Amino acid sequence: MPTILTSNVNNTFIDELPADLNEVNTPRQVEKACYSFVQPAIPSNPTLIHVSHEMATELGLEETESPEFLHVVTGKLNLPNSRPYAMCYGGHQFGHWAGQLGDGRAINIGEIEFNSNRWALQLKGSGRTPYSRGADGNAVLRSSIREYLCSEAMHHLGVPTTRALSLALSGDQVMRDVLYNGNPAEEKGAIVCRVAPSFIRFGNFEIFTSRGDHESLKTLVDYTIRHFYSELGSPSKETYIAFFREVMLRTKKMLLDWQRVGFVHGVMNTDNLSILGLTIDYGPYGWLESYEPDWTPNITDAEHRRYRYENQPSIGLWNLTQLANALFPLIKEAAPLEAVLEEYRSGFPVEYLEMMLSKLGIFTTNNNDQALIKELQVLMMVSQIDMTLFFRQLNSFDLEKSGEFILTITSTSYLTAEEFKPYQDRWEKWLRLYSNRLSVETLTTEERIRRMNRINPKYVLRNYMAQLAIDDADKGNYKLIDELYKLLKNPYDEQPEMEKWFVKRPDWAKDKVGSSMLSCSS
Numbered sequence: 001m002p003t004i005l006t007s008n009v010n011n012t013f014i015d016e017l018p019a020d021l022n023e024v025n026t027p028r029q030v031e032k033a034c035y036s037f038v039q040p041a042i043p044s045n046p047t048l049i050h051v052s053h054e055m056a057t058e059l060g061l062e063e064t065e066s067p068e069f070l071h072v073v074t075g076k077l078n079l080p081n082s083r084p085y086a087m088c089y090g091g092h093q094f095g096h097w098a099g100q101l102g103d104g105r106a107i108n109i110g111e112i113e114f115n116s117n118r119w120a121l122q123l124k125g126s127g128r129t130p131y132s133r134g135a136d137g138n139a140v141l142r143s144s145i146r147e148y149l150c151s152e153a154m155h156h157l158g159v160p161t162t163r164a165l166s167l168a169l170s171g172d173q174v175m176r177d178v179l180y181n182g183n184p185a186e187e188k189g190a191i192v193c194r195v196a197p198s199f200i201r202f203g204n205f206e207i208f209t210s211r212g213d214h215e216s217l218k219t220l221v222d223y224t225i226r227h228f229y230s231e232l233g234s235p236s237k238e239t240y241i242a243f244f245r246e247v248m249l250r251t252k253k254m255l256l257d258w259q260r261v262g263f264v265h266g267v268m269n270t271d272n273l274s275i276l277g278l279t280i281d282y283g284p285y286g287w288l289e290s291y292e293p294d295w296t297p298n299i300t301d302a303e304h305r306r307y308r309y310e311n312q313p314s315i316g317l318w319n320l321t322q323l324a325n326a327l328f329p330l331i332k333e334a335a336p337l338e339a340v341l342e343e344y345r346s347g348f349p350v351e352y353l354e355m356m357l358s359k360l361g362i363f364t365t366n367n368n369d370q371a372l373i374k375e376l377q378v379l380m381m382v383s384q385i386d387m388t389l390f391f392r393q394l395n396s397f398d399l400e401k402s403g404e405f406i407l408t409i410t411s412t413s414y415l416t417a418e419e420f421k422p423y424q425d426r427w428e429k430w431l432r433l434y435s436n437r438l439s440v441e442t443l444t445t446e447e448r449i450r451r452m453n454r455i456n457p458k459y460v461l462r463n464y465m466a467q468l469a470i471d472d473a474d475k476g477n478y479k480l481i482d483e484l485y486k487l488l489k490n491p492y493d494e495q496p497e498m499e500k501w502f503v504k505r506p507d508w509a510k511d512k513v514g515s516s517m518l519s520c521s522s
């Protein structure tokens with residue numbers, strides 16, 4: 001049986017949307033088109049490092065050890081019945097309109113329909129496209145491992161995300177200046193085959209509106225609704241408003257999930273926001289360890305911290321406002337778009353409070369809950385509490401012995417015992433409040449803990465864990481990639497043999513490049 005069933009390949013993006021008429025692979029402005037056809041670079045010695053068999057099964061790909069599979073996921077062989085292409089999009093980067101961006105280092109190889117699901121496959125790091133501008137179109141092993149592991153981990157955490165099918169070495173060397181500090185060095189090139197129902201971003205719509213090309217805008221909006229929001233009905237002003245509202249709801253849900261698990265995306269530009277509300281483009285992302293609302297892993301953003309943890313929800317709204325502007329020409333009325341934005345603005349804090357309370361095992365709300373959460377956040381911040389460890393260990397909180405929990409709290413703090421002391425009284429007071437609050441909840445302890453354990457993950461891809469896997473992989477040892485991949489498939493389960501990953505960030509990782517500082521340049 002062939003690896004990829006030709007009959008499952010079913011393109012809609014290139015079949016239904018306008019193509020760039022120029023097929024020469026040179027950097028340029030591409031107008032009145034949603035994409036440009038482009039051949040991936042041929043990798044000199046492609047080798048597979050890891051495959052997500054679960055994703056392969058969802059795609060109907062049973063045979064992943066064949067040369068055909070390897071060659072398709074590294075760009076050496078085209079997906080049968082398909083033609084590779086790069087998408088045209090624009091974007092607001094760090095708050096400013098950046099004009100045309102596009103898939104500069106991603107090449108879509110086509111769409112597969114299987115079990116009534118549609119999946120687009122995209123190779124990240126397969127060489128230059130007309131959208132590469134001055135850059136090389138490549139990706140390095142370290143950033144590819146990070147994308148591969150994290151996108152699958154996020155999926156299993158229940159956070160909407162693009163997925164990953166495979167991680168491979170290209171066999172080519174890539175020049176990178178890890179920290180933009182004038183010290184470029186060669187690194188191993190890699191290619192991730194990522195998968196999502198669609199990779200369309202806010203920026204795909206923005207680019208047309210910025211150029212006054214309302215015809216292409218309408219074509220793309222109608223396509224998106226037809227395939228991904230078909231329940232909203234046929235094209236009309238009302239349908240477009242409903243579409244914007246759905247995107248708002250999905251974006252809001254994604255952001256609530258990010259805040260719940262302590263994920264910091266790092267580059268929430270509008271070209272990195274999916275129209276399907278999926279987490280997309282894993283670059284300089286990170287996980288909160290010590291609870292620092294002000295933290296961003298992205299050194300490119302270190303000064304203004306636009307994309308810091310606590311700012312993510314308002315950036316979500318800012319980005320939705322840009323999408324509203326992009327859709328405006330089809331709706332020609334500001335009020336309904338503003339109403340949708342207002343729904344996010346007023347709805348987010350309410351749902352955020354509910355989400356935070358659910359992390360504490362509180363599933364109703366009352367008048368003082370806002371204060372309970374606020375004080376907890378201040379305490380976590382000043383006493384440097386590890387977010388994941390703290391919330392997970394709340395499952396052992398005993399209402400009758402609330403005072404004893406202070407020992408658990410100190411053990412999750414990055415402060416020394418001496419440094420922690422000034423906060424002890426305040427914590428004890430908070431624990432009493434918490435205990436009183438829990439006592440008026442009606443769930444049985446068992447049911448409360450069961451629910452909390454599905455909300456507070458035990459295992460997340462801490463920055464240092466990814467870095468350890470990267471260091472080993474650089475030396476040709478991929479065992480840790482597999483171990484972490486398997487660990488993160490069940491992030492809410494105890495997995496006693498994996499307890500070594502349920503610990504505070506080790507000291508060596510605190511300020512290490514890759515573990516706490518990353519840049520967009522990978």
Ligand code: AMP
Binds near residue numbers: 102139
């Ligand atoms: P990002 O913010 O990393 O998602 O990237 C912003 C834009 O830069 C997108 O259009 C990317 O395709 C492009 N880009 C990033 N890295 C590269 C690269 N190495 N080669 C070509 N284009 C790139």
Ligand code: MG
Binds near residue numbers: 271272281
């Ligand atoms: Mg991007």
